[in-house]
Amino acid sequence: MRASAYIAISLDGFIARPDGDVSWLDAYNDDCGFGDFFSSVDCLVMGRKSFEKVLSFDVDWPYGKRHVVVLSRSVVQIPSELENTTEQMAGSPAEVAAILERRGFTHLYVDGGATIRGFLDAGLVDSITLTRVPILLGSGIPLFGGLEREIGLDHITTRSFDGGLVQSEYRVANARADQGVELDA
Amino acid sequence: MRASAYIAISLDGFIARPDGDVSWLDAYNDDCGFGDFFSSVDCLVMGRKSFEKVLSFDVDWPYGKRHVVVLSRSVVQIPSELENTTEQMAGSPAEVAAILERRGFTHLYVDGGATIRGFLDAGLVDSITLTRVPILLGSGIPLFGGLEREIGLDHITTRSFDGGLVQSEYRVANARADQGVELDA
Numbered sequence: 091m092r093a094s095a096y097i098a099i100s101l102d103g104f105i106a107r108p109d110g111d112v113s114w115l116d117a118y119n120d121d122c123g124f125g126d127f128f129s130s131v132d133c134l135v136m137g138r139k140s141f142e143k144v145l146s147f148d149v150d151w152p153y154g155k156r157h158v159v160v161l162s163r164s165v166v167q168i169p170s171e172l173e174n175t176t177e178q179m180a181g182s183p184a185e186v187a188a189i190l191e192r193r194g195f196t197h198l199y200v201d202g203g204a205t206i207r208g209f210l211d212a213g214l215v216d217s218i219t220l221t222r223v224p225i226l227l228g229s230g231i232p233l234f235g236g237l238e239r240e241i242g243l244d245h246i247t248t249r250s251f252d253g254g255l256v257q258s259e260y261r262v263a264n265a266r267a268d269q270g271v272e273l274d275a
Numbered sequence: 276m277r278a279s280a281y282i283a284i285s286l287d288g289f290i291a292r293p294d295g296d297v298s299w300l301d302a303y304n305d306d307c308g309f310g311d312f313f314s315s316v317d318c319l320v321m322g323r324k325s326f327e328k329v330l331s332f333d334v335d336w337p338y339g340k341r342h343v344v345v346l347s348r349s350v351v352q353i354p355s356e357l358e359n360t361t362e363q364m365a366g367s368p369a370e371v372a373a374i375l376e377r378r379g380f381t382h383l384y385v386d387g388g389a390t391i392r393g394f395l396d397a398g399l400v401d402s403i404t405l406t407r408v409p410i411l412l413g414s415g416i417p418l419f420g421g422l423e424r425e426i427g428l429d430h431i432t433t434r435s436f437d438g439g440l441v442q443s444e445y446r447v448a449n450a451r452a453d454q455g456v457e458l459d460a
Binding site: 114218220222228229235237239240243248255 | 286287288299395403405407409410411412413414417418419420421422423424425426427428429430433435438439440441443445
């Protein structure tokens with residue numbers, strides 16, 4: 091099993107304005123390869139805040155029938171129409187990853203700042219794809235800041251898109267090396 | 276007169292480790308176009324900390340005869356061999372920029388986190404070139420975080436280099452628009 095982060099980020103490292111607003115992303119229509127990425131994952135892992143944020147959008151649930159794990163130690167209200175695909179888990183990233191691997195999932199999509207940082211700290215992220223949006227938000231909810239250690243990365247590829255989006259994909263150099271996990275190229 | 280920032284940054288947005296250490300940059304020998312950029316500027320503006328950091332490096336002064344302005348409200352010790360090219364100024368970014376423009380400088384290179392943020396907040400940065408280093412430092416001295424406002428950017432170009440460096444150049448969309456400053460392409 092491998093895990094990937096795939097997220098849009100302002101040039102100054104924020105994934106949302108201080109109040110969680112992400113409408114600064116609305117100007118961009120290109121999916122920047124997200125559809126291809128999403129079709130390669132079989133399970134989403136996100137925090138409660140990300141889950142509730144997505145629910146708040148005035149659109150249909152964007153993740154179809156894909157299995158979704160919401161990480162939370164408090165009870166999460168899961169809408170009835172999502173009960174078949176969505177479950178809540180509490181536990182460390184390592185515990186959650188072990189459960190999902192035993193269940194046969196092959197590619198996790200970890201989303202949301204806290205979830206991505208937790209999985210990175212646990213050495214459980216194999217690939218990071220950042221789509222840089224050409225804006226300085228000045229303040230907001232950071233993606234990084236507060237990792238427990240330095241993590242080396244291998245740059246795989248960078249692409250530019252209309253509107254000034256710059257997307258870079260990185261392999262995490264030391265992810266689960268001790269577990270002999272084989273990384274796809 | 277225009278002003279440019281040109282700086283290396285970790286993937287998580289730090290320009291140095293918490294103690295100011297930048298040895299994580301030592302692995303990279305490619306100048307990534309810095310020489311061309313540097314030959315286009317006629318004045319460096321940097322904070323006291325950046326100045327003292329560069330002085331601490333075990334190499335000759337890297338900026339040759341280029342004029343250097345060290346921003347500091349306290350007295351800065353300027354080595355005698357740099358007295359002809361280096362001066363100290365105190366004042367707001369707008370005040371410093373006005374002085375330098377009156378003196379005939381045409382292209383400022385603003386360097387260091389606090390200096391870049393101060394000039395950005397004052398609308399005095401025309402161009403930002405970030406060279407992203409493929410490492411997550413986890414913690415350190417941030418380049419951004421704490422700007423007073425949102426700033427739109429235009430993506431100009433992105434280049435990748437050996438070793439996984441990814442360099443993106445941005446035009447600051449709203450820099451001094453009210454002053455009718457003409458930006459070079």
